[in-house]
Amino acid sequence: xxxxxxxxQAYKLEVLGVSEMHWTGQGQFSSDGITVLYSGHNxxxxxxxxxxxSKGAASALIGWKPVSHRIIAARLQMQQxxxxxxxxxxPTETAEDSEKDEFYSQLQxxxxxxxx
Numbered sequence: 001x002x003x004x005x006x007x008x009q010a011y012k013l014e015v016l017g018v019s020e021m022h023w024t025g026q027g028q029f030s031s032d033g034i035t036v037l038y039s040g041h042n043x044x045x046x047x048x049x050x051x052x053x054s055k056g057a058a059s060a061l062i063g064w065k066p067v068s069h070r071i072i073a074a075r076l077q078m079q080q081x082x083x084x085x086x087x088x089x090x091p092t093e094t095a096e097d098s099e100k101d102e103f104y105s106q107l108q109x110x111x112x113x114x115x116x
Contacts, residue, residue: 008054015054015085017052038072046069049070050072051074057076062077062082067109070106088103
């Protein structure tokens with residue numbers, strides 16, 4: 001995590017989406033001025049995703065939603081408009097069809113929830 005925070009600051013990134021976090025559960029915390037939103041399995045250290053927000057981006061955070069261990073969404077209030085960031089970690093082609101179908105259904109539902 002320390003390396004990700006250093007790289008985020010070195011490249012002056014405001015928002016960074018991360019896959020393969022391998023953390024369990026869902027949550028939010030801050031470290032070294034970066035806010036981390038994450039979502040993973042409840043009982044397995046596999047997959048998992050997160051969104052890292054700079055101090056400025058975190059102050060613009062309206063809300064966030066951990067959809068699953070493969071989808072997380074954050075809504076930010078920018079100067080002129082609101083922006084929704086969705087970080088995904090799609091199943092590979094070798095995954096079961098039911099897993100892929102569930103992922104794409106959840107992704108479509110997440111996209112449909114974004115106000116136009």
